[in-house]
Amino acid sequence: MLYKKNILAKIALIVTVSSITGCMATEPMAVDSRKELGTVKINSTSSTIDRWKISCSADSNSISYNRNEDMWTFKESKNYCRGGFFKQRAEINTDKFHVNTKNSYLFESDITFKSNSKETFSIFQLHDGRDGCAPPASILVNENGNLYITSDVKIGPGEQCIRGNLGTVSKDSIKRDGSTHNLRVLFDFKGDGVFVLSIWLDGKLQIQDTYTPAKNGWKSTKYYFKHGVYSKNMFNYVMTSKNKKLIKINYN
Numbered sequence: 001m002l003y004k005k006n007i008l009a010k011i012a013l014i015v016t017v018s019s020i021t022g023c024m025a026t027e028p029m030a031v032d033s034r035k036e037l038g039t040v041k042i043n044s045t046s047s048t049i050d051r052w053k054i055s056c057s058a059d060s061n062s063i064s065y066n067r068n069e070d071m072w073t074f075k076e077s078k079n080y081c082r083g084g085f086f087k088q089r090a091e092i093n094t095d096k097f098h099v100n101t102k103n104s105y106l107f108e109s110d111i112t113f114k115s116n117s118k119e120t121f122s123i124f125q126l127h128d129g130r131d132g133c134a135p136p137a138s139i140l141v142n143e144n145g146n147l148y149i150t151s152d153v154k155i156g157p158g159e160q161c162i163r164g165n166l167g168t169v170s171k172d173s174i175k176r177d178g179s180t181h182n183l184r185v186l187f188d189f190k191g192d193g194v195f196v197l198s199i200w201l202d203g204k205l206q207i208q209d210t211y212t213p214a215k216n217g218w219k220s221t222k223y224y225f226k227h228g229v230y231s232k233n234m235f236n237y238v239m240t241s242k243n244k245k246l247i248k249i250n251y252n
Contacts, residue, residue, distance in 0.1 A: 028248040029106075037186055038200040042108050042245055049105070050246040055091040055226055056081040062090045063228070071242040074228045076235065083131035085159065088235065091228030093127070094246065099193040099213075099220050104249040107185040107225065114178040115237035118143035122230040123174075123239075124185055126195075128220035130154050133161035136211055136220065137197055139185065145173030147199060147206055154218035162217070166197060170206035186249070193220050 027045045031037060054063055062077035072092070079089035097103075107124065120142050127135040134152040141147060147170035153162040174181050184200040193213040199206045213220060225246065229239050 026248075028250040030250045030252055032252050034186065034188070034198060034251075035205075037106055037198070037249070038184060038205055039203045042106070042247065045247050047105060047246055047248040049094045049097055049225075051095055052092040052227075055089065055093045055228070058090050063092065069242065070244070071240055072244065074237075074239045074241070076237060078234075079230075083158070084133075086230055086232050088121075088229070088231045088233060091125075091226050091230055093226040094224050096129075096222040096224045099128070099189075099223055100191050101189045101223075102191045104186065104188045104251070105225075105246060106187075106249050107183075107227070107244075107246050109183055109227075109244040110242045111174065111181045111183050112178050112240045112242075113141075113174055113176055113237065114239075115176050115235065117235040117237065118176075119231050119233055119235040119237075121237075123147075123183070123227070125226040125230070126187060126197075127224055127226050128218070128222060129224075130218050130220075132158045133218075134163070136193070136195075136213070136223070137166060137187075139199065141174050142169070145175055146170045147174070147201065149197065149199075149207060149209070151211060153214040153216075155216065162214075166211060167199075167207035167209035170199070170201060172201050172204060172206060174201070193223075 026048050029043055057080040059077040062075045064073045074090040077090040079087055120140055122138045122140050124139040125135055126137040133154040134150040136151055138150045149166040151164045151166045182202050186198040188196040196210050198208045
């Protein structure tokens with residue numbers, strides 16, 4: 001019965017979100033350089049992949065969307081995805097796109113996070129569907145609220161990985177007291193799975209690095225974005241994501 005309720009809630013949420021994104025413009029936003037994107041006002045356009053659905057499944061009421069406020073709310077949920085060893089997941093994900101794309105996509109949202117726990121969690125991912133190991137880019141929030149990126153090379157089934165990271169730990173942090181932070185994540189895809197990843201927090205560039213797929217190991221064919229809270233352990237939290245956008249960027 002609980003499974004049926006989760007499925008029905010998931011279907012209702014997909015229908016609601018599709019009706020919102022389906023009527024938005026899909027014109028790319030033009031800028032002169034990457035540096036502008038930390039502070040420039042983001043217009044209301046969206047990309048063709050700006051369609052979100054619940055990742056795998058989630059506990060009832062753990063993921064909700066307020067249409068009037070354009071705000072997603074994420075709360076603790078069991079992990080219903082296969083593979084890996086993380087126990088908690090409340091995430092949404094986009095449609096898939098080919099790794100050979102040469103487009104640039106910017107994600108922006110006003111984030112609040114409230115919890116008494118210092119549990120580390122992933123807040124945004126670029127995934128390729130692998131079963132186990134960190135994806136090409138998983139942006140995590142550590143116990144102090146600082147951001148960092150894990151990026152593993154998958155060399156076999158399950159958790160057979162070469163652990164890796166992109167960039168360094170961010171200077172600034174996301175507070176756990178419900179304060180609002182503007183998060184911007186830019187992926188400049190160069191083709192053949194290569195991308196430059198840039199992260200801004202409250203208008204300040206925090207991390208920037210380039211990902212190049214390893215010659216040996218898992219071969220990515222499709223990418224997709226994930227957003228929410230994904231953690232090794234179950235813990236109590238409430239995260240909101242307001243005025244979320246995923247737009248295509250053109251450089252003049």
